[in-house]
Amino acid sequence: MINSVQKSAPLLAPDLALDARGVARRFGARWVLRGVNLQVRAGEIVGLLGHNGCGKSTLLRIVATLLKPSAGDAYVFGANVKTEGDDVRRNIGFFAHVPGLYDDLTARENLAFAATMLGLPSADIDAALERVGLTHVTHERVRGFSAGMQRRLSLARLVLQRPRFLLLDEPYNNLDTAGIALMNGFIRELGNAGGAALIVVHDLATATPVLERTVTIREGRIAPATPDDAAHLAGSPEASVVPSGAAGIS
Amino acid sequence: MAFRDDMRRVRAIVWKDLTTERRSKAGFNAVASLGVTILVLFGFALGPDAQALRDAAAGALWLAVLFAGVLAFNRSYQVELDGGALEALLLYPGSRWAIFAGKVLANLIFVTAMLVIVVAVGLVLFQVTVPEDWGKIIGIMMLGVIGLVLLGTFYAAMSSRSRAREVLLPLLLYPMLIPVLLASMEATKAFLRGDLMNQAGAWAQMLGAFDVIFLVATFLAFEYVIEV
Numbered sequence: 390m391i392n393s394v395q396k397s398a399p400l401l402a403p404d405l406a407l408d409a410r411g412v413a414r415r416f417g418a419r420w421v422l423r424g425v426n427l428q429v430r431a432g433e434i435v436g437l438l439g440h441n442g443c444g445k446s447t448l449l450r451i452v453a454t455l456l457k458p459s460a461g462d463a464y465v466f467g468a469n470v471k472t473e474g475d476d477v478r479r480n481i482g483f484f485a486h487v488p489g490l491y492d493d494l495t496a497r498e499n500l501a502f503a504a505t506m507l508g509l510p511s512a513d514i515d516a517a518l519e520r521v522g523l524t525h526v527t528h529e530r531v532r533g534f535s536a537g538m539q540r541r542l543s544l545a546r547l548v549l550q551r552p553r554f555l556l557l558d559e560p561y562n563n564l565d566t567a568g569i570a571l572m573n574g575f576i577r578e579l580g581n582a583g584g585a586a587l588i589v590v591h592d593l594a595t596a597t598p599v600l601e602r603t604v605t606i607r608e609g610r611i612a613p614a615t616p617d618d619a620a621h622l623a624g625s626p627e628a629s630v631v632p633s634g635a636a637g638i639s
Numbered sequence: 640m641a642f643r644d645d646m647r648r649v650r651a652i653v654w655k656d657l658t659t660e661r662r663s664k665a666g667f668n669a670v671a672s673l674g675v676t677i678l679v680l681f682g683f684a685l686g687p688d689a690q691a692l693r694d695a696a697a698g699a700l701w702l703a704v705l706f707a708g709v710l711a712f713n714r715s716y717q718v719e720l721d722g723g724a725l726e727a728l729l730l731y732p733g734s735r736w737a738i739f740a741g742k743v744l745a746n747l748i749f750v751t752a753m754l755v756i757v758v759a760v761g762l763v764l765f766q767v768t769v770p771e772d773w774g775k776i777i778g779i780m781m782l783g784v785i786g787l788v789l790l791g792t793f794y795a796a797m798s799s800r801s802r803a804r805e806v807l808l809p810l811l812l813y814p815m816l817i818p819v820l821l822a823s824m825e826a827t828k829a830f831l832r833g834d835l836m837n838q839a840g841a842w843a844q845m846l847g848a849f850d851v852i853f854l855v856a857t858f859l860a861f862e863y864v865i866e867v
Contacts, residue, residue, distance in 0.1 A: 455726055457866065478732040489727030491718070493659040505651040506731040508644055530662070539722075 404431045406554045406585030407452060411461035413609070414447050421447050423609030424461060431466075431553075434576060434586045434599050439606035445589045446486070448606065449556045452587070453483045465554055482552030484560050488539040492532040496523055496542050499531060503546045517545040521571055536563040544572060555579055555586035561595045573599045645737040652728075652741025657748060659718055666714045667749065674707035674757040682764050689766050696765035697827035701783065701820055703757050708750050708787055709809055712795035715746055720799060735862040739792065746788045754784060767831060776830045779839070782846040783823030786853055790815050793857040797864040819853075822846040 407429040414422045421444040429435050439445050450456040452463055454474040462469060468476035490499050500514045518524050521541040531539060540563050547555065555576065561569050576586050576599045590596040593603070605612045660666050681699035685691050719725035728738060758780070762769065770776060791812060798807040826842035 453730060455729060475732050478730055481730070483726075483730050485723055485726060487723030487726075489723045491655065491659055491724055492722065493662040494655065498658070502651055502655050503731075506648055506728075506733070508647070508732075
């Protein structure tokens with residue numbers, strides 16, 4: 390599948406998880422993105438920074454095929470987000486602001502539904518629930534879950550899916566310390582296995598252990614890193630280091 | 640292989656929609672209650688004249704199904720909008736038509752269950768005698784429900800991203816449903832009167848033709864209305 394996609398876009402480097410070229414998007418008369426150029430290599434974990442409303446989530450939603458760019462192109466592992474949406478969706482895992490779960494289904498049923506929609510075997514569901522620490526509520530409806538538990542269940546869906554390219558929109562919201570560690574562990578594991586991630590973060594300190602570099606959106610474009618960004622990363626002993634010892638994604 | 644995968648997704652969506660509906664209960668109870676209430680109100684408006692009630696039965700029945708059905712169509716996407724599940728649904732790989740087919744089948748089961756209740760109440764309330772060839776009238780009703788559900792599910796998807804979706808859906812849907820509604824009412828009325836003029840067959844054929852047109856058009860267009 391990937392080979393056939395790469396044939397249709399021969400100018401793309403084969404190891405690019407994301408290649409955004411002049412991506413622009415407007416809502417009505419207001420341009421939110423004005424030509425974003427961004428490359429993310431396979432195996433690279435990139436933080437996406439910027440003030441509220443600068444277009445971080447919009448960029449993520451364009452890459453996830455949830456929004457169409459008003460101008461420009463973006464490719465995920467060689468597949469064009471505008472014209473080869475299905476190929477893009479086979480490679481990405483999207484972790485949104487909202488959990489995207491069904492309140493009247495149980496935790497297990499939510500994952501079983503996701504597994505069926507993704508064409509995955511349901512044998513791994515219990516392992517995914519155990520991984521995120523939700524085995525004690527496997528057969529309980531999501532309606533009674535706290536916000537943090539719902540985020541963990543969304544993470545379990547990603548664990549089940551094992552995407553090649555993670556798009557995370559403020560993934561640490563509502564997660565406790567253990568939940569943050571779970572999230573970072575999963576991101577590291579994905580990176581070690583050759584996957585990539587683009588993470589929208591506000592609290593850089595939380596994400597610093599997994600980030601290899603950050604980019605900032607300013608006035609609708611990718612702006613050069615500021616000394617503040619560098620200081621944040623330099624402050625963490627784990628920054629710019631791909632942790633070893635984590636299990637790879639099979 | 641891809642088709643089989645899509646069919647598996649269709650089954651999953653039907654199961655998910657019916658399971659969430661069965662557990663929440665609020666949706667079906669509200670929709671069925673509205674359908675029955677509309678029938679009762681029509682009964683009050685028409686008065687105690689038995690012949691007048693029988694003459695108006697087909698129209699009242701279909702209007703009750705139409706108004707209650709709009710609630711059902713809105714609700715089928717409300718479940719997806721709550722908690723951002725619609726975006727999660729759109730992010731799964733596979734053909735978009737599978738999502739639409741799953742929604743249509745779930746709504747078909749839902750509206751048919753509501754129709755059974757509305758018809759049962761209507762038969763008593765409007766003093767209608769069940770015709771001998773009741774199998775044909777069930778066929779007519781199913782053709783009408785298929786047309787209603789196809790268009791209702793399609794326009795509910797179209798209006799689901801709008802903040803004014805509760806108002807927008809009837810505005811979009813009712814004008815488009817006029818041919819289906821007219822054919823359904825006339826065919827049902829003809830059957831209830833014994834079809835002395837052999838009109839029911841022609842109306843049923845027209846209804847079948849509308850269903851085929853709507854089936855093809857909605858399945859082809861769904862991908863574009865659900866995209867942003």
